[in-house]
Amino acid sequence: MNLKSTSCIGFALSFGMLSCSVGQKKEAPGNEARRWAIALHGGAGTLLRSQMTPSRDSAYRASLDLALKTGEAILSRGGSALDAVEQTIAILEDNPLFNAGRGAVFNQNGKVQLDAAIMEGEKRMAGAVAAVEGIRNPIRLARIVMERSPHVFLCGAGAREFGIEQGLDTASADWFFTRERWEQLQRQRAKGKSGAIENAAHPNDGSFGTVGCVALDQQGLLAAGTSTGGMTNKREGRIGDSPVVGAGTWADNRTCAVSCTGHGEYFIRLALAHELHCRMLHGRKGLEKASGELILQDLSKAGAQGGLIAVDGKGRIAMPFNSEGMFRASSNGRSRKIAIYRE
């Protein structure tokens, strides 16, 4: 690990870092601060800036700040990247402003079907769920699929049953109902549009979105997670990129942890999250360059909108997007950022 090649990290790093390679790790001698970093997103393809009111803007920023604080508290105390990712995403899932958990969009049948994935970068263990109904925090379900089942990926009723068996909180249709999302469905229905492709032309009406978090902990471990309600008016059972390990979510300590947001079908066809990892590992590109190329060139060329957040093993963070905005926040304990548009 090269101490000096940090990009947004400042310089107050202790020598303890020198001994921290992938995996294991002895504690830093004494109480020296060790490096950590976190980034989160609340979706790309946000409201157009022209439609954003000051009070809405404030509400979003306060929500991003609250979620960020959750992750910062875990990481600054030496907690794990996996815990930071899970807890930060759970906060965003419980917030009706974002398209995940409580604020999720409705599918063509007026149902909320949720997708989520989580992955850690040491052993590359992963858990994912798709088209799950009635589980309050799909990110927690993804984590217990990873830790307590022999499987990686569960969908539908089977995923819900597993969550209930394992004691996760359920939630009723009332919990998931938000007037704004219901009205979005009615507008989509009125247009006779059924999901993905048509939405690509105007992704800024808020009819899709995602939440995600990536983290580097003081032990040098990376983790990533993503959670979403998918796209308004999507088909029953539609799975986007978020729960597809390698498409919307990926983590590998050798390279980076990444969570994507945007028009999921394109992210699956590009295997975008894993592609970032490969350009770093096999193509020997840095995080910033590789992620920028993927979003600003490849995704744009494919005609799709979206973005990603990623962190590498040195705590460098990249948050490229090609849409008008992306709700996002990041911190490493010394510098903090909360943003929506290009600002």
Added chain:
Amino acid sequence: MNLKSTSCIGFALSFGMLSCSVGQKKEAPGNEARRWAIALHGGAGTLLRSQMTPSRDSAYRASLDLALKTGEAILSRGGSALDAVEQTIAILEDNPLFNAGRGAVFNQNGKVQLDAAIMEGEKRMAGAVAAVEGIRNPIRLARIVMERSPHVFLCGAGAREFGIEQGLDTASADWFFTRERWEQLQRQRAKGKSGAIENAAHPNDGSFGTVGCVALDQQGLLAAGTSTGGMTNKREGRIGDSPVVGAGTWADNRTCAVSCTGHGEYFIRLALAHELHCRMLHGRKGLEKASGELILQDLSKAGAQGGLIAVDGKGRIAMPFNSEGMFRASSNGRSRKIAIYRE
């Protein structure tokens, strides 16, 4: 748009096939023979050689031969790689010897839930379905998800409904019932085992398996497809690697088309199919070397068994596996191979 979506197509395909491929290219000048190639598999983790009887061995080889002929007939007449992949896999799905379609394993609830994916290498369009019940040929469903829906990936009842809307053949529980698979479920239940991880220790009891096909057509296009019933006694809603684009299935004209088989959870965590593509594209390795390393080194090191079939743009074929056997066949019109063990 498959010309004739008959499953036992034999050889009566017209020259109309030439005009029905996705993103088709100019015709070859004159009638010069152009290169094509196909490979298929019927699963790794096959019956132990010690348990294979001569009549069973013959039945498997005849089945592989029949499926191979289907693909050869399409490709040798100038048909598309996508058609060859779909039709070849449909033949294997209809054959009760293989764990896909008719011969699929039962899950923990005694249900047959099917996964499949298909992908073409020019525009990297893809379609996938997971945990689908009652559709005779999931590979055809994956193809129409790709071609006639705005989505890439559908699961459960929503996937089935889409297939029925689109006029696909359904099939009853009787069609899918095979005594051997039912007895496998009872044996697993008696052992108190629920799927994936435990099976890894003894994958040769035939309780898992997959079918897949990859092809290069005379227009230089690649395609890949995979179809499976998953693992005996799997959880309701469990999704393996087969329908996960980038894990069990991938195609890109710049590198290769690949279909995997084996312990799916590990293939997802390695994003194995897309990793092969990346080692070729970014790591500049050849098909043989990259696929051999992945299966014989990386997969083995992860403690899992399985294999893959892959073809590159020059018609080179690789079929590495680290299990005792892998049902497989390949052809390029000049040389033909049908094999089960290392032979």
